[in-house]
Amino acid sequence: MAHSATRPAARNIVYTARLVGSPVFDPIGDKVGTVYDVVVLFRFKGNPLAVGLVVEVAGRRRVFLPLTRVTSIDKGQVISTGLVNMRRFAQRPAETLVLAQLLERTVTLRETGEKAIVLDAAMSNVRGREWQLTTLFVQTSKKGRKAAETFTVPVNDVVGLAHPAANQGASSILSQLVGLKPADVADVLRDLPPERMQAVAHELPDERLADVMEELGSEDQAFILSALDIDRAADVLDAMQPDDAADLVAELPTEQAAKLLEEMEPEEARDVRRLLTYDERAAGGLMTSDPIILPPDATIAQALAMARRADTPPALAAIMFVCRPPLETPTGRFLGVIHLQRALREPPSTMIGSILDTDVDAVSPGDGIGTITRLLATYNLTAVPVVDDDLLVGAVSVDDVLDHLLPEDWREADEDTTDEALEVHHG
Incomplete structure (x- = not known):
C-alpha cells in the first residue's frame, strides 16, 4: 500500500536531526553555541508544541533557548533575538526531547x-x-x-508518539490543559483512568472545575463530586449554572443532595431547589434562573456591560430580558427582550425601554421541549423567556435544548454514532 501525507502549510519546515550541530548566532553575528536538541510539549488537542532549543555553549554546558526568541532558522543556522540565558537546562516533567x-x-x-x-x-x-x-x-x-x-x-x-496520559502525574496533565476550552478539558478527563480523573479534577480551581463539570455526563459529574469534601463540592455547585447544578443534584442520592444544598450559598441553593420542582424535559426543568435581567430605564451601555461578563454563556449574552423590579427571578412583570445586535446599533446613553422587543413569545414552565424548539427555530432565537403569571422565572437557551435532544451519551460518542442516533431520534 502506498503511503502519502499532505505537507502542512507553513512558512518554514525544519527537520530536527538535520538541525543538530547547527550554529546559533546572536543579532550581531557572534556565535553563542550549537543546537543539541529540540524541546516539545505534547498537548491533548493539536500538534505538539515546539517550545525551545537545547543549545550547547562553551564548556559543553547546555542551556535553553525559547523558540519565541528565535528570529530565523535557515541555511543551517539559528539567529536569536539576543543573549542566551546561561542557566543550565533542566528538563521538566511535561517536556520531551525530540532527538533523545x-x-x-x-x-x-x-x-x-x-x-x-x-x-x-x-x-x-x-x-x-x-x-x-x-x-x-x-x-x-x-x-x-x-x-x-x-x-x-x-x-x-x-x-504512540507521546507517552499515554494515564502514566502522567496530575501536575504534568494540568500543564497541558492550560488554554483549552472546558469542553476539551472534559474530553481529556473522560479518557483518564477513574482515579487520575479525580486527581486532576481536584487540582482545578473551583470556577474552572465548574465550567468543565457542565461539559461532562451525569455519571462523571457525580464521580468527581464524590471525591471532593462537602465544602468544596458545594463551592463548585455554587459556581455552576443553576440549571446544570440542578441536573447534577437530581442525580445524587437524596441524603447527599440534601447535605450539599445545605452547604451551598442560600441564593444559589434556592435557585437549584426551585428548578428541581419542574419536570426535567419541560421549560422549567431546562431553564436557567440566571439570565441577564435589566430594568427598562437601564442604558445601552449598562446592557452591553452585562453581556460582556465572562461568566455569561454566549447564547444568553445575545438576548437580554427586561422586567419590572425585583430583577432576580421570579422577577416583577416581564416586559420584553433586547437583542444584542440591535443594542450595538444604538447610542450608549439610549434607554433600553425605547428599543424593547415585545413580540417574542414566552413559554410557561410546563411547556415541553417541542414547543421551545419550534420557537427557537421559527424566530432564530438563542434563548426564550420562561414566564409564570407575567413574572420571568428563567430562560431556556439553545444549548440547553441541544443537551436534551442529543443522546444521553453524546459527549462520549464519536461523530458518526451521534449522527446515526440523531437520525433515529428525528426520524
Whole structure:
C-alpha cells in the first residue's frame, strides 16, 4: 500500500536531526553555541508544541533557548533575538526531547495499523514565532521479500508518539490543559483512568472545575463530586449554572443532595431547589434562573456591560430580558427582550425601554421541549423567556435544548454514532 501525507502549510519546515550541530548566532553575528536538541510539549488537542532549543555553549554546558526568541532558522543556522540565558537546562516533567526521546521510537500508523520507527521529526513555523511538531519521517519493518519503506507522515496520523496520559502525574496533565476550552478539558478527563480523573479534577480551581463539570455526563459529574469534601463540592455547585447544578443534584442520592444544598450559598441553593420542582424535559426543568435581567430605564451601555461578563454563556449574552423590579427571578412583570445586535446599533446613553422587543413569545414552565424548539427555530432565537403569571422565572437557551435532544451519551460518542442516533431520534 502506498503511503502519502499532505505537507502542512507553513512558512518554514525544519527537520530536527538535520538541525543538530547547527550554529546559533546572536543579532550581531557572534556565535553563542550549537543546537543539541529540540524541546516539545505534547498537548491533548493539536500538534505538539515546539517550545525551545537545547543549545550547547562553551564548556559543553547546555542551556535553553525559547523558540519565541528565535528570529530565523535557515541555511543551517539559528539567529536569536539576543543573549542566551546561561542557566543550565533542566528538563521538566511535561517536556520531551525530540532527538533523545522521540527518534527511534516505535509508533503505529492509524490508517494501516503498521508499526514504524521514527527516523526524524520536522517542526513547522505555523504563525509568528509559534512552532509545532507536524511531520515524522518513518520507516516500516521489512516483510519477507518486501523491503522496508521510508516516508513522511503527519504527527496526528500515528499513535504512540507521546507517552499515554494515564502514566502522567496530575501536575504534568494540568500543564497541558492550560488554554483549552472546558469542553476539551472534559474530553481529556473522560479518557483518564477513574482515579487520575479525580486527581486532576481536584487540582482545578473551583470556577474552572465548574465550567468543565457542565461539559461532562451525569455519571462523571457525580464521580468527581464524590471525591471532593462537602465544602468544596458545594463551592463548585455554587459556581455552576443553576440549571446544570440542578441536573447534577437530581442525580445524587437524596441524603447527599440534601447535605450539599445545605452547604451551598442560600441564593444559589434556592435557585437549584426551585428548578428541581419542574419536570426535567419541560421549560422549567431546562431553564436557567440566571439570565441577564435589566430594568427598562437601564442604558445601552449598562446592557452591553452585562453581556460582556465572562461568566455569561454566549447564547444568553445575545438576548437580554427586561422586567419590572425585583430583577432576580421570579422577577416583577416581564416586559420584553433586547437583542444584542440591535443594542450595538444604538447610542450608549439610549434607554433600553425605547428599543424593547415585545413580540417574542414566552413559554410557561410546563411547556415541553417541542414547543421551545419550534420557537427557537421559527424566530432564530438563542434563548426564550420562561414566564409564570407575567413574572420571568428563567430562560431556556439553545444549548440547553441541544443537551436534551442529543443522546444521553453524546459527549462520549464519536461523530458518526451521534449522527446515526440523531437520525433515529428525528426520524
